[in-house]
Amino acid sequence: MFTGLVAEIGDVVSLIKKGNGARLSLNAAEVSRDAKLGDSIAINGTCLTVVEIRGRTLAFDLSDETLRSSNLGELKARDRVNLEPALRPDDRLGGHFVTGHIDGTGVIRSKTREGEVYKIVIKTEPWIAEYLVEKGSVAVDGISLTVVEVLRDGFSLVIIPHTANLTTIGFKGPGDRVNVEVDILGKYVARYLKREKGEDLMQTLMKEGYA
Secondary structure: OEOOOOOEEEEEEEEEEEOOEEEEEEEOOOHHHHOOOOOEEEEOOEEEEEEEEEOOEEEEEEOHHHHHHOOHHHOOOOOEEEEEEOOOOOOOOOOOOEOOOOOEEEEEEEEEEEOOEEEEEEEOOHHHHOOOOOOOEEEEOOEEEEEEEEEOOEEEEEEOHHHHHHOHHHOOOOOOEEEEEEOHHHHHHHHHHOOOOOOOHHHHHHHOOOO
């Protein structure tokens, strides 16, 4: 579990294809300090497991599903990625609950400067937009953000200078692909609304394996 509060931007060392998957290596000055083999770390919002540690360099194995459903398969040496270690029991929850399971990808349609902030419009599959609500939460490349407007095939965001300076969203622009994870609470509500007649919320969650 994560919060969508990026700890640092890491630098990709390599992405080496291996069979149907790949091995991703990256430098992480801060996150690597406390990292241990087997730890979960979100990379651009995708939950991955540390399989090798060499100083500040961390390595992760990517499955074919991860390569297909996220933007990680497009990475190359010197690309920069958002990093967040898994939430600890005593950590503050400053963003929102992020699972690290990407729902799909979107493409930045436009990015415009409006005073001190950026307005970004992201195009997604229509079914992803159906889970979003105005003023609700969404994770974009692992960043906890607030939805400004829900569109038929996407959504818009406003990025403050602090977020732009500390995450990759600050230098990404039109045409760039981003990972999108909708708020898991929205998924629960949607599932509840599709429940069988007479079934309460807890019964629905138990039926789906959530409780």
